[in-house]
Amino acid sequence: MTTAVVALGVAVLLLSVLVAGLLRSHAEILKALHELGAGLELDKDGPVSVTIDGVSTPRTGDVSVPDSISGETLDGELLALSLLGQDTLVAFLSSGCSTCQEFWTAFRDDPPLPAGARLVVVTRGPGEESPSALEKRRPSSVPLLMSDETWEAFGVPGSPYFAYVDAAGRLVGEGSGASWQQVLDLLQQSRADALRRPSRRGPDRDDEVLRDAGIDRDSPSLWEAG
């Protein structure tokens, strides 16, 4: 009886040490993630703003994004898409990120998008992604690119992450969310904000081009009948 009690006590002690060790290691991991800035508060309600390189609010307006993106497809092709001429929602996802699974599922069934917009999914390149895992998740009607260059060009901090580029190539909004509905809300908010901002690629830019060509608002050539 005494032996059993002692053995049980030793077992409880060992388990206590083990649990304490696990808790300590978990705390260290959380602390390290926080220091790396990877702690996105994805469980909050509503869109979440993300800090990128010390910028506390999502970048908008004159942020430079590429005119086109390219990468490898799961079929082994190189695919390039122009971001000009049509609004594009670029979804940066990973096969292994748990929050991304909701989006992989949502994208299988032609998800609702803002009018006239298209959706493109971009993952890390084949060196950092699992093509076989992506194959199980790939949406049938949405282009999927594997491209480290695109992640770097957009300064993506982690997945899931979304960037909305309008037809003029402006970054209208970017951020993350835990659900497709949150991302749609974020999109709606970004597009509404963009309408209130002056555009460098809009009328102001046109005026600049005309001025560079020696044509100003009073130039007779603008008003003469052809």
Next chain:
Amino acid sequence: MRLSGVSLALPAGWQAAARRNESGHVVLHAATIALPRSRGDFGSDVAPLLGADDVFCSLFEYDRASIETVLFSARGLPVVRPSDFAVGALQRSRPGQSGAQFFFTQAGRPFCLFAILGSHGRRVAGAARVNTLVRGMAIA
């Protein structure tokens, strides 16, 4: 995009896909619409999806032994004219659509550029769009 010495600066509003076929030759497709996964070498699966203002192009590389043939005697990437397009040039004729093909040799490599216009009636604008694409191509 760049693949096996063929590079393309993508014009605004275009999408392009490139691969090497079973023979190791380059097949490059470009269109003003989203490219479907299954396309056929010369866009037979893309043509039904083209709108009136849309354009599809296929750049298809042939075996180097073909260089000596008369078919590939033209040198350099083609400049496309509206009059090059014909309704009967399509593999499968579709109402309103037309096509044109150009065989040429560039950098010692034989190619065919095949273009489909969504509307033969708008071939002036369509040919201009094809030329915009071709100007962004380089073959080494």
